[in-house]
Amino acid sequence: MPQSQTNLRSILAMMLAMLVFTGNDAFMKYARTMLDAGQALIIRGLFSLSALVIVVFITRRFSDLRYAMSRFALMRAGLEGVIATLYIGALAGIGLAEAIAITMLAPFFITAASTLFLGEKVGWRRWSAITVGFIGILLVLRPEGRAVPIWAVAMVFGCTVLIALRDTLTRWMPDHLPSLMLTLAASCGTLVAGALLTLQEGVWKPVPPDILMALAAAAVLVLISNYAIIEAHREADLSAVAPFRYSVIVWAVMIGFLMFGDVPSPVAMAGLMLILASGVYMIHRERARRRAERAAGPPA
Numbered sequence: 001m002p003q004s005q006t007n008l009r010s011i012l013a014m015m016l017a018m019l020v021f022t023g024n025d026a027f028m029k030y031a032r033t034m035l036d037a038g039q040a041l042i043i044r045g046l047f048s049l050s051a052l053v054i055v056v057f058i059t060r061r062f063s064d065l066r067y068a069m070s071r072f073a074l075m076r077a078g079l080e081g082v083i084a085t086l087y088i089g090a091l092a093g094i095g096l097a098e099a100i101a102i103t104m105l106a107p108f109f110i111t112a113a114s115t116l117f118l119g120e121k122v123g124w125r126r127w128s129a130i131t132v133g134f135i136g137i138l139l140v141l142r143p144e145g146r147a148v149p150i151w152a153v154a155m156v157f158g159c160t161v162l163i164a165l166r167d168t169l170t171r172w173m174p175d176h177l178p179s180l181m182l183t184l185a186a187s188c189g190t191l192v193a194g195a196l197l198t199l200q201e202g203v204w205k206p207v208p209p210d211i212l213m214a215l216a217a218a219a220v221l222v223l224i225s226n227y228a229i230i231e232a233h234r235e236a237d238l239s240a241v242a243p244f245r246y247s248v249i250v251w252a253v254m255i256g257f258l259m260f261g262d263v264p265s266p267v268a269m270a271g272l273m274l275i276l277a278s279g280v281y282m283i284h285r286e287r288a289r290r291r292a293e294r295a296a297g298p299p300a
Contacts, residue, residue, distance in 0.1 A: 041194025
């Protein structure tokens with residue numbers, strides 16, 4: 001498959017992952033109104049594992065379970081657990097807008113890693129598109145610039161670096177490792193993170209039926225998003241796929257408008273236009289690359 005076609009497929013997978021992540025965040029936010037973070041992660045993790053077990057039974061992929069215990073899968077699962085722990089822990093001292101703004105530095109880190117470790121050639125156009133998208137993120141979120149504890153900033157920054165590391169490692173993963181088994185390992189990683197947080201919180205609260213249903217829905221959505229994230233980084237140019245993490249903001253604003261009637265401010269709308277322009281330009285570049293590959297024809 002031509003590289004440009006692989007990149008376009010991966011871009012679509014990333015946009016799907018960000019859309020589904022938005023739904024997961026909404027359900028988790030609702031669950032957090034009644035439960036502590038660790039308990040919510042444990043219950044969601046148990047639902048996720050149950051769903052994955054059902055999928056394995058239906059597809060008869062018992063022999064693939066050994067891949068979930070491979071060194072690569074365990075490394076990635078460990079990163080997932082640490083990322084979840086750092087991010088949720090940091091929210092005790094930092095606003096959500098500030099936290100999201102910091103994590104949106106991930107495309108810069110991923111693009112830099114792709115040039116240093118994967119040998120990708122990233123020109124000024126792609127760097128410019130990433131920068132324009134990040135400016136759009138700041139306009140939409142408009143972090144307040146208030147005093148934030150340094151430990152919270154450090155935790156979110158560490159989380160962002162680990163996201164970049166996780167996605168770079170995913171690009172290196174061997175072809176024989178099924179994405180389903182990597183998703184299973186990732187679910188185990190976040191489940192362990194939830195257990196550790198629960199030990200720290202020390203409280204287990206009764207779970208109302210509506211919260212239980214919200215966590216079950218979040219479990220399904222997070223499985224889809226994790227699977228799509230893994231697929232998005234298989235064989236693709238990371239520098240082409242990473243900027244489409246910004247689409248999470250577009251989805252969030254659209255869902256907020258359709259479900260809750262939240263109307264973005266003019267400044268936020270300007271930021272959305274920048275994010276969309278950045279994404280459209282990146283897709284245009286990949287399509288132009290695809291046309292060039294077709295015109296060149298197969299190598300002699």
